[in-house]
Amino acid sequence: KQEVTQIPAALSVPEGENLVLNCSFTDSAIYNLQWFRQDPGKGLTSLLLIQSSQREQTSGRLNASLDKSSGRSTLYIAASQPGDSATYLCAVNQGGKLIFGQGTELSVKP
Amino acid sequence: KAGVTQTPRYLIKTRGQQVTLSCSPISGHRSVSWYQQTPGQGLQFLFEYFSETQRNKGNFPGRFSGRQFSNSRSEMNVSTLELGDSALYLCASNGGTGEAFFGQGTRLTVV
Numbered sequence: 001k002q003e004v005t006q007i008p009a010a011l012s013v014p015e016g017e018n019l020v021l022n023c024s025f026t027d028s029a030i031y032n033l034q035w036f037r038q039d040p041g042k043g044l045t046s047l048l049l050i051q052s053s054q055r056e057q058t059s060g061r062l063n064a065s066l067d068k069s070s071g072r073s074t075l076y077i078a079a080s081q082p083g084d085s086a087t088y089l090c091a092v093n094q095g096g097k098l099i100f101g102q103g104t105e106l107s108v109k110p
Numbered sequence: 111k112a113g114v115t116q117t118p119r120y121l122i123k124t125r126g127q128q129v130t131l132s133c134s135p136i137s138g139h140r141s142v143s144w145y146q147q148t149p150g151q152g153l154q155f156l157f158e159y160f161s162e163t164q165r166n167k168g169n170f171p172g173r174f175s176g177r178q179f180s181n182s183r184s185e186m187n188v189s190t191l192e193l194g195d196s197a198l199y200l201c202a203s204n205g206g207t208g209e210a211f212f213g214q215g216t217r218l219t220v221v
Contacts, residue, residue: 032208034209034210041198041217042215043114043116043200043212044202049207049209091210095166096143098155098210100152100154101152
């Protein structure tokens with residue numbers, strides 16, 4: 001059974017810091033991996049999608065990597081801003097369904 | 111291009127009642143999935159529909175059901191509501207690239 005774990009559960013950093021969020025999964029037979037952002041009480045916003053054949057994807061200040069063999073993905077956020085404060089979720093796609101981690105709650109202090 | 115639209119945004123129901131939630135996917139997307147989000151269990155997969163057929167189902171009781179119409183709009187129904195069904199219900203649409211796009215969710219409170 002696929003299990004997805006995100007570490008840390010919460011993170012507080014000063015504005016301007018670079019940071020890394022971690023996601024690990026137990027079964028490497030995935031179709032893709034997606035990173036999302038969720039603001040309180042809202043839906044999920046897609047940040048980056050990495051297909052199983054890819055190693056990384058970049059969008060602006062965000063960079064996500066995928067290592068299927070070790071069951072790991074990281075989301076790198078450069079020069080963090082207070083507007084980046086949210087919960088970040090990773091999800092692996094297996095057979096058309098997304099299996100989510102519990103999320104990392106990020107707080108960026110001005 | 112309009113995003114995924116879920117209605118209503120908020121619902122309050124009494125135990126034992128039933129409820130129907132609606133989801134309109136992004137135009138051209140034929141796959142619609144539903145997820146339940148609670149503080150204790152996180153995000154859990156309910157089911158996926160593609161071209162009006164249920165393609166995947168999660169581990170939820172039969173009280174949870176869904177359907178998809180020919181225009182790809184989907185509805186989710188929960189019968190005999192329990193207090194534990196209080197959650198944020200999220201719908202996602204997928205256009206075949208594998209990228210899921212989510213709506214804003216329906217917040218269901220069962221009292």
